[in-house]
Amino acid sequence: MQGGLAASYINMTDDEAVDLARERFGIEGRPTRFATEKDDTFRIAPASGPRFILKVANPIEDIPEIDLQVQVLDHVAARAPDLPVPRVIPNDKGERHFNYLDRAGQRRQVRMMSYLEGQPLSEVPSTASGRAEIGKLLARLRLALADFSHPSDSRVVAWDVKNLLTLRDLLAEITDAARRRKVEAALERFAAIETRLKQCRTQVLHNDFTRSNVVVDESLPGFVSGIIDFGDTVRTAIAIDASTAMLNQLPVAMDGDVFADGRDLLGGYLSIADLTAEELSLIPHLIFSRLATRLLLSTAMANRVPSVAAYVLRNNEQTWVQMDWFIARSMDEISDQLMSFAK
Template sequence: MSLAFTRSETGGIGAGLTVVAPLIDPQTAERIARERYGIEAGATLLPGEKDSNFRLATKEGPSFFLKVLSPGEDAGVSNMHTQALLHTARRAPSLPLPRIVPTLDGLPEFRLTVGAGDERTVRLTSFSYGRAQSGGERTAVQRREAGLLMARLQEALVDFEHPSADHETSWDMRGVLGLRPALGAFREAAQRRRVEASLERFEAVLAPRLATLPFQVVHNDFGGDNILVDPDAPDRITGLIDFGDMVRTARVFDVAIGAAYQFLAGDDPLAGALDVLSGYAAARALTPDEIALLPVAIETRMAMRVLIPEWRAERFPDRRAYITRNSAAVWHQFDRLDRMAPDEIAARIAAACQPSRS
């Protein structure tokens, strides 16, 4: 079992990355399903960064998704994710989100003792079907639908409260300046300077206005790996998964994340982000201040997408290829955006955020 660093130890780096621990085996997953949920099913291990994730396939009925959280995740944070899913099921039952399946005792989650000092939260949900948006064809309609889904999810969560909602996580943009010590992880000076410039822009432009922005609990990882689409009708979104980065933060950060993850690979990467923003604007309006700060917020998320993986890859060199798998695409996007005039970027983003575009 290897430990990453907490915010208190490194000035902001590593919060939420916690522990890399041995995975639960499929036989244990099947026993959990049988003894705690009364479900006879075959377990298949699914990819995951820290957690043990399984698809539970029954012989004649539906499949389920079993998640055994990393022992490094605080139990309160895990419970926040569970309660958020229960809350959205009540507030917006039509949203394509996983649904909590209670234990035989009626519990929405439980704590599993794996070994000495190793306790993990276990949660069972319905299985979300579809292909990851990042794994195939992307369309403008699909991106607008993603923006619309984000707006509807935010609306469902607007009144959600939990004692752990303000927990520390490295992926919360409001703490990005605490990541500065990680800049030394870059092997190339030019990359370090480019990311440092983004952090300086955040500090000068966005940080002084942060306290005036609307805050709420948000998904905080609204990207193509977590958006599922119908493989036979790719315009249709079938699910949204992975609530593991959920946190209470500035609402505009969630929108910036959704936009940043939809950049295109060509000479105009911004076009894909504008589709998301127009879809969002069809259901929910940002304030003028939020719209004005979106370019900086989007750039900041891009910087985090290369900075945090580089820092992690330095500590887990055997996993560098996986951890930094998206970095080359982000650097390409930086290169293309840096060729565009900042006023042009801001004007196009502002125009996309007007409801009349939907």
């Protein structure tokens, strides 16, 4: 599966992470392991001063793709230094990422970054002003990356919605026949818009602007204190990047105006950067496609790597409810949801 999402490996121990941080970065601290899909991520907390993030890549991840993620962060820091993204910390040799043979005999890429303080957006009550600020931040990040390029920026990322039809073989991972038919319907609808999507504007983008990857501090005027996890960064459609953020504003029960909260985010976004009428028309369909992507990938990962099942399946029951809302409506009705923003 693309991006190493289903590759098993031996997890690094907390003790090895502590030694690695001390020996290669001169940082002594207490480790906290974070749940992730495909790597080992630790927060390293010294007795005083700032905290840090130590990321140890899955052994099958490509070095050029790790370099892409590092260079994206460096580019944003140079283009828009006020944007709250992690800063890369060089090791004892000045390297921003490096090859490491771990104690289990696995060769892995290692990097250290600053830790952005705050709470995940998923743990904070949502407000209209907060949603608008999130939209503004996504738009500013897009503009900061507008001129970025890298030899690996067109890599194939499983979570990039434009690749949805390449995941068709994963339908067999969904054993419930009725649910599998719902995902098949989503693939058919994506096929109907794929040609239009290919004609839309593209650039390198975050591609995973979810509630888990936005860190907030309610005491800050701008609300958002951090944008994290650039692991799915890729050159993709601007509409796809916006749709991922919009998906995470859908209500759990899907009652009433299900795009009400998303419109707050979109209004903030459009105050900074533009979206064409075609992009606005496609975004609701791309939200539906992202739901299908989530169900296919999370189910396959849980089946193939049971140790990550609880983490990757945590949103699936809510996702099935959201799928039902889209399936019950025509493509034209879905296309019209955001057209009030078109100019």
